[in-house]
Amino acid sequence: MPEKETDVTGVILVGGESRRMGVDKAFLEVGGTPLFERVLRVFREAFDTTILVGNHAGRFAGYGHPLFSDMYPGSSLGGLYTGLMRAETPYIFVSACDVPFPSISVARYLVSRRDGYDAVVPKGADGLEPLFAVYSKGCGERMRRLLEKRNFCISDLYPDINVRYVLPEDLARQEGAELTFLNLNTPEEYVLATRKGTG
Numbered sequence: 001m002p003e004k005e006t007d008v009t010g011v012i013l014v015g016g017e018s019r020r021m022g023v024d025k026a027f028l029e030v031g032g033t034p035l036f037e038r039v040l041r042v043f044r045e046a047f048d049t050t051i052l053v054g055n056h057a058g059r060f061a062g063y064g065h066p067l068f069s070d071m072y073p074g075s076s077l078g079g080l081y082t083g084l085m086r087a088e089t090p091y092i093f094v095s096a097c098d099v100p101f102p103s104i105s106v107a108r109y110l111v112s113r114r115d116g117y118d119a120v121v122p123k124g125a126d127g128l129e130p131l132f133a134v135y136s137k138g139c140g141e142r143m144r145r146l147l148e149k150r151n152f153c154i155s156d157l158y159p160d161i162n163v164r165y166v167l168p169e170d171l172a173r174q175e176g177a178e179l180t181f182l183n184l185n186t187p188e189e190y191v192l193a194t195r196k197g198t199g
Contacts, residue, residue, distance in 0.1 A: 008091040008111055010043035011083030012036070013131065015054025015070055025098035025184055026060075030193055035184070036060070036097045042104045046111075047093065053083045054097075075152035076131060081143040084135055096131045098184055100193045103176030110134050110166060118161035122171055124181035130154040132180065 014026060014036065026036040033041075040063065043050040051066045055073050068086045072078035076096075083092050091114055093107060106122070111134055113120045120134035131154075142160045146152070171177040184190050 002108065004048045005046060005093075005111055006048045007089045008047055008093050008114075008134070009083075009087035009089045010047035010050035011080070011087065011092045011094045012039055012043060012050065012052050012097050013054055013076060013079040013083070013094065014052050014060055014097045015056065015073075015079055025190075028098070028184070028190055030100045035100055039095050039097055039099050039102050040065075042102045042107060043093075043095070046104055046107050049087075049089070051083060051086055052097075053079045053086070072147040075147075077143060077152045077154050077157075078147060080131075080135065080154065081140065081147060084137060084140050084143065087137075091134055091136050093134050094131055099132065099180070100182055100184055101176060101179035102132070103174060103180040105174040106132070106171060106177050106180045109171070109174050113164050113166060116162070117164040119158070120164045120166060121158070122166045122181070123168055124171075125168065126181070128155060128165075129181050 027034045051068060052060050053068050053070065055069050060067060068082055070078045071082045071085065080094055083094060093111055095102060110120045110122060114134050118136045118138045122129045122133060139157065139161055142157055146156060182193060184193055
């Protein structure tokens, strides 16, 4: 079994509003397991340390991981920045809490490509996937500048840092890659995910 990463902190963003779904997505079940726990299971296996970021994170208190409120509330970039600042390692690996089929193989592959880069960002079928990606501490100041300007677009960070983009054909070699970037934003997408298997 591969060893856990010690210089990469897992950061799970738990602050989403779930407006389109209408219920808290983090605790919707796929294969009998809440989405959040599916992500956490992967992170516990891959990373020595995992932290949770988001306002209203008290409902996650029983899981035994540090909880941090957003330093810049209201956006994924704010949560990403908070995780980066709170982590005690040179890198973080970030994920939203509602990924139904997170692949540990994909996560480990992305982490393995980090040397010499500020970020490692995969490209899925629908484009860049900034919330299943690697970021270094070197991104922090540039993130803060965007947030201070109230620019919450994560991809606007990329022209100012050294990004390694991982292409779909590279990801395809990793177990579970075909479902890793499946998004659940609506009840219809949730029903589709439950039909795709238990993961």
